[in-house]
Amino acid sequence: MPAPFAAAARAGGFTGAAGQSLRLADPPALLVGIGAPTAAGFEAAGALAASCLAHDSRATLDARGRAPWAVAALATGAGTRAHRTDHLRSAPKAGLDRLDLWVEDPGSCAPALRRAEAALAGASLARTLAAEPGNILTPRTFARRLRALEEDGITVRVHGRDALHRMGAGGLLAVGSGSAEPPRLVVLRWKGRGGKGAAAPSSSSERASPSTRGASPSSRPPAWRR
Incomplete structure (x- = not known):
């Protein structure tokens, strides 16, 4: 737990367990629990972060100190959860458009993130094709x-x-x-x-x-x- 957030986390009952989240006002931040440090745990944490940030257009996810596979899992979860179906809405919903990942060594994370990006692009295409109305997608x-x-x-x-x-x-x-x-x-x-x-x-x-x-x-x- 970063030192600036430790006291606020304790006051808010945040322990870092899976499924936990806590939004702080000063300094402004969102704490998200990971629970077990597995790929599934990091992916679920990324999805939870994106859900909590649904009304923010841009956010930064602090992934410093995490292995490349964990960074990619966070990105995969966030990208999957941030998927929106705005194209046919009369008034598109506001939502997370950009997520910046803060890492210590971007080069070492690049291969894992490229794989995650490809998987997200494929999943997005499949979800789009499955959801689009048949009178448009003939x-x-x-x-x-x-x-x-x-x-x-x-x-x-x-x-x-x-x-x-x-x-x-x-x-x-x-x-x-x-x-x-x-x-x-x-x-x-x-x-x-x-x-x-x-x-x-x-x-x-x-x-x-x-x-x-x-x-x-x-x-x-x-x-x-x-």
């Missing part, structure tokens, strides 16, 4: 947006109505038959960077017709400085 638009992942080395294969007939995808075709938008099945494959021996997991996503689910796309996670 099957063809869905497939076109996923095509952009080819720039990141992902193999994207789009199956249209004829291919779905050949593979016997009657369920998708039945749902899509009631829409002016033809169904699409998109398969994404990532072969990794390890050459011939790398694993090649695949995942598939589908949009058969406009849905009635309400929600909206999201902004990118807040940026952070290294």
Whole structure:
């Protein structure tokens, strides 16, 4: 516990346990408990910090003395929690737009933060696609947006109505038959960077017709400085 906050923390009953938070007025600061020093603990603490700072546009997270993996976990938690669905709102909510990470050796944290940033970008895209209304994200638009992942080395294969007939995808075709938008099945494959021996997991996503689910796309996670 930094010395300037120790007395105020004791007065406020703050022990640093997981899930604890305490906002101080003088000096202005937010204390967040980590609990067990695990990746999950740091990620939860980052998410709690972002939640408590939801009405602040910018904040600095003091991560000095933490290992690079812990700094990345804090950033991952904060970025995941700060995800907002403002795009379709008539009046976007105020929220955390930027989180600066205060570390002693930015260079040593850079690789872990790059991995965290990539994971956050992927999660943000997936959440946006899942939440966006079907009358905006039509099957063809869905497939076109996923095509952009080819720039990141992902193999994207789009199956249209004829291919779905050949593979016997009657369920998708039945749902899509009631829409002016033809169904699409998109398969994404990532072969990794390890050459011939790398694993090649695949995942598939589908949009058969406009849905009635309400929600909206999201902004990118807040940026952070290294």
